[in-house]
Ligand code: NAP
């Protein structure tokens with residue numbers, strides 16, 4: 001039975017990965033942060049299962065900014081695999097908290113790698129680093145591959161750039177089995193509500209139920225390569241099963257604008273929109289009712305934007321047979337259905 005340690009276990013990816021590893025028979029240890037409100041919603045269904053809690057699933061308080069805690073956890077758990085998913089993961093927020101983002105996303109990765117080395121675990125423990133397509137930023141090549149030069153465009157991406165290279169360095173310098181998954185955007189009904197896809201499907205469901213009037217957005221011209229999160233957490237596991245550590249792109253090789261995502265979401269809820277005007281004056285009008293359902297607010301613009309991402313996953317396909325299954329329209333359908341259901345439940349509750 002293998003043992004895995006997951007940072008960021010309470011996040012979107014951490015929750016799917018935990019389910020998948022438990023399914024494979026792993027013992028899973030997760031790092032959680034102390035919070036004044038509940039932050040374990042995505043894994044409560046696992047944590048509340050008596051067959052798992054403190055049997056095969058263990059949670060530990062910790063933080064990627066706290067080395068002594070990382071050292072203790074490594075000593076206690078001595079995991080076969082570490083999945084470093086913990087991060088200040090919001091690009092826009094990283095402009096507001098750049099130093100903290102660097103502490104967690106860059107230095108946090110170094111702290112962990114160094115703790116592995118110092119604990120004498122370098123020949124036992126394999127390390128997965130949650131690297132990102134944000135590294136490509138102002139893209140130098142289309143589509144982006146493992147060989148495309150990086151050009152990060154936010155404090156988040158610059159911090160993740162450090163994380164990427166410190167993985168490569170510890171691999172080369174000390175022979176640690178450490179790999180980067182360069183994952184393009186991946187979404188699901190568990191996506192945080194301030195990321196664009198979930199913000200759209202959540203608001204659209206609520207508008208459909210009369211709980212909200214209008215969706216307010218930033219730049220809807222940017223393009224992303226969106227895939228389905230559980231397929232990407234499966235790729236993380238496959239990356240660590242390779243004999244040799246390496247860096248891999250996971251993506252769909254398809255790109256769509258934020259506007260397309262909005263358009264399709266509203267269509268799926270029978271609220272077709274007509275886009276009128278340009279720039280900050282653009283609006284989306286519901287054709288059937290003439291109501292304004294979309295507005296633009298520069299508050300959501302980023303000081304530097306990543307305009308276009310599209311990834312080539314050929315290496316992942318060749319090395320470990322990974323391919324995305326869920327495509328754009330299906331992803332929008334999954335998320336829209338889930339959030340419409342949630343909105344209907346909210347409406348029912350509000351009526352009682
Ligand atoms: P997420 O939902 O935002 O989850 C982030 C996780 O990190 C949460 O569990 C959070 O804990 C934890 N965390 C934040 N600060 C921490 C700290 N100082 N110490 C320890 N843990 C901390 O992110 P995600 O979408 O699952 O993404 C997982 C990882 O993949 C992240 O590193 C992200 O940057 C990277 N990534 C994501 C995508 C994507 O499209 N989703 C693409 C490429 C790379 P709380 O729950 O307490 O906040």
Ligand code: GDD
Nearest residue numbers: 089091132133134184185194195196197217218219222300
């Ligand atoms: N969040 C958000 N909110 N984004 C908006 C909005 C809005 O109101 N309006 C427009 N956007 C645009 C952003 O400007 C960006 O171009 C795009 O929608 C996607 O934004 P996010 O969903 O916040 O994701 P991201 O691409 O910046 O970052 C995510 O993907 C990365 C992988 O490429 C995060 O999950 C990162 O952690 C991850 O590394």
